[in-house]
Amino acid sequence: xxxxxxxxxxxxxxxxxxxxxxxxxxxxxxxxxxxxxxxxxxxxxxxxxxxxxxxxxxxxxxxxxxxxxxxxxxxxxxxxxxxxxxxxxxxxxxxxxxxxxxxxxxxxxxxxxxxxxxxxxxxxxxxxxxxxxxxxxxxxxxxxxxxxxxxxxxxxxxxxxxxxxxxxxxxxxxxxxxxxxxxxxxxxxxxxxxxxxxxxxxxxxxxxxxxxxxxxxxxxxxxxxxxxxxxxxxxxxxxxxxxxxxxxxxxxx
Amino acid sequence: xxxxxxxxxxxxxxxxxxxxxxxxxxxxxxxxxxxxxxxxxxxxxxxxxxxxxxxxxxxxxxxxxxxxxxxxxxxxxxxxxxxxxxxxxxxxxxxxxxxxxxxxxxxxxxxxxxxxxxxxxxxxxxxxxxxxxxxxxxxxxxxxxxxxxxxxxxxxxxxxxxxxxxxxxxxxxxxxxxxxxxxxxxxxxxxxxxxxxxxxxxxxxxxxxxxxx
Numbered sequence: 001x002x003x004x005x006x007x008x009x010x011x012x013x014x015x016x017x018x019x020x021x022x023x024x025x026x027x028x029x030x031x032x033x034x035x036x037x038x039x040x041x042x043x044x045x046x047x048x049x050x051x052x053x054x055x056x057x058x059x060x061x062x063x064x065x066x067x068x069x070x071x072x073x074x075x076x077x078x079x080x081x082x083x084x085x086x087x088x089x090x091x092x093x094x095x096x097x098x099x100x101x102x103x104x105x106x107x108x109x110x111x112x113x114x115x116x117x118x119x120x121x122x123x124x125x126x127x128x129x130x131x132x133x134x135x136x137x138x139x140x141x142x143x144x145x146x147x148x149x150x151x152x153x154x155x156x157x158x159x160x161x162x163x164x165x166x167x168x169x170x171x172x173x174x175x176x177x178x179x180x181x182x183x184x185x186x187x188x189x190x191x192x193x194x195x196x197x198x199x200x201x202x203x204x205x206x207x208x209x210x211x212x213x214x215x216x217x218x219x220x221x222x223x224x225x226x227x228x229x230x231x232x233x234x235x236x237x238x239x240x241x242x243x244x245x246x247x248x249x250x251x252x253x
Numbered sequence: 254x255x256x257x258x259x260x261x262x263x264x265x266x267x268x269x270x271x272x273x274x275x276x277x278x279x280x281x282x283x284x285x286x287x288x289x290x291x292x293x294x295x296x297x298x299x300x301x302x303x304x305x306x307x308x309x310x311x312x313x314x315x316x317x318x319x320x321x322x323x324x325x326x327x328x329x330x331x332x333x334x335x336x337x338x339x340x341x342x343x344x345x346x347x348x349x350x351x352x353x354x355x356x357x358x359x360x361x362x363x364x365x366x367x368x369x370x371x372x373x374x375x376x377x378x379x380x381x382x383x384x385x386x387x388x389x390x391x392x393x394x395x396x397x398x399x400x401x402x403x404x405x406x407x408x409x410x411x412x413x414x415x416x417x418x419x420x421x422x423x424x425x426x427x428x429x430x431x432x433x434x435x436x437x438x439x440x441x442x443x444x445x446x447x448x449x450x451x452x453x454x455x456x457x458x459x460x461x462x463x464x465x466x
Binding site: 220 | 384
C-alpha cells in the first residue's frame with residue numbers, strides 16, 4: 001500500500017535556513033546542511049528545498065550548494081527557486097536533485113512544464129502553487145514568493161499544470177503559512193477533487209491533528225516547516241500520530 | 254570491483270553514484286559503449302521517456318554493447334526505474350507505433366504499459382513509498398530486507414513480464430505492479446534504491462555482492 005509522506009520543507013535564503021509567516025517576516029532557523037544531514041539520519045520520507053530569493057534576484061539556481069546538499073540526501077530531494085529554463089533543470093538534476101519545483105516561471109512560460117516532462121519525465125516536475133483567498137471565496141495564485149497576484153484561479157491553474165505534464169502539485173496557502181493553525185482544508189479538498197496527480201499540502205501545520213485532517217481532505221503528502229523548526233514535534237512523531245489515526249505511513253527500515 | 258554507471262545522457266546519475274560511494278565503491282560513469290567491457294558490474298539508470306531513452310541507447314551503440322555484455326559475457330546488470338523498463342521487449346510510452354510499441358533491450362521478456370491500462374484507478378503517477386513483497390524466499394537482491402519493506406517509487410508505466418518467474422517482487426497500486434524483475438544476472442527495480450534510504454542501500458549492496466560469472 002502506498003504510504004502518506006511527511007515532508008519537511010526547507011526554505012533557503014542566502015546560506016541560511018529561514019521560516020516566516022504569511023511569506024513574510026523571515027526568521028533564521030539555522031543552516032541548510034546540518035538540517036539535511038539530521039533529517040536523513042532520522043530517515044524522513046522526502047525533502048523539499050526552495051531558494052526563496054533566486055527568482056527576485058534573477059539568479060540561476062545555486063548548483064554548487066545543491067550538489068553539496070544532495071550529497072547528504074538519500075531520500076527523494078526536490079529543489080526549487082529560480083528554475084526558469086530547461087537547462088536549469090538539467091543542471092539541478094546533475095547536481096543531485098531528483099525533482100524540480102516550478103512556480104513563478106510556470107506563469108511566465110507554461111510550456112516549460114511540458115518541456116521538462118517530455119525531457120525528464122513527469123515524475124521530476126513538482127508544480128508549486130502559492131495561493132491566497134480572494135474576496136469571492138475562491139483562491140488566487142501568487143508568483144514571486146507571494147509578492148505578485150497573477151489573478152489565476154487555483155483550480156483552473158492546477159488542472160492546466162496537470163495537463164501540461166506536472167507529476168505532483170505542491171500547494172501552499174499563504175494565508176495559513178507559518179500560523180500553525182491548520183491547513184486550508186477547503187483549498188486542498190477543492191484541488192484534490194479536481195486533479196488526478198498527487199497533491200502535497202503545505203501551509204499551516206501546527207500539530208499532528210492538522211496533518212490527519214488534511215490527509216482526510218485528499219492530500220497525498222503533507223509538507224511542513226514551522227512545526228518542525230519551532231516546536232518539539234518531529235516527522236517521526238507525525239508519522240506515529242498518523243498511523244494511530246489509521247493513515248498508512250512508512251516505517252523506517 | 255569495478256562498477257559502471259551507464260551515462261547515455263539522461264538522469265540523475267549523482268544519487269546512484271553517492272549511494273554506491275556510501276558502500277565504499279567508487280563507480281565509474283561509462284559514457285562510451287566501447288568501454289562497457291572494462292566493468293565488473295553495470296547499472297542502467299533512466300528517467301523520462303522510454304522511446305527517447307531507447308533512441309539514445311541505439312544512437313550511442315549501447316543497445317548492442319549491452320546485449321553482448323549481458324548475453325555473451327554474463328555481466329551482471331541492474332536497471333533502475335525506467336532503466337528496468339528498458340530491459341523489456343517493448344513499451345508503449347512515447348511510441349510512434351502505438352500497437353507494437355517501441356522496441357526495448359529485450360533482456361527480460363515482457364512489455365511496458367501505462368498503469369491506467371492495467372486497471373489502476375488511483376492517482377497517476379504512482380509517487381511515494383510503497384511496500385514491496387518478494388515473490389520467492391531465496392532472492393539474492395532482497396537478502397536481509399524484510400518482506401513488506403517500503404521503497405520509493407515514481408512512475409506511470411509498469412513492466413508486465415511474460416513469465417511470472419521473472420518477477421522477483423511486487424507492490425500494489427490498485428493493481429499488482431512488478432517492483433523488481435530478474436533473468437539470470439540481469440535485474441531491474443521499478444523503485445529507486447538510491448533514494449530508498451537504508452533499505453535501498455542494502456539492496457544495492459546485495460547487487461554488488463551477488464553472483465558473478
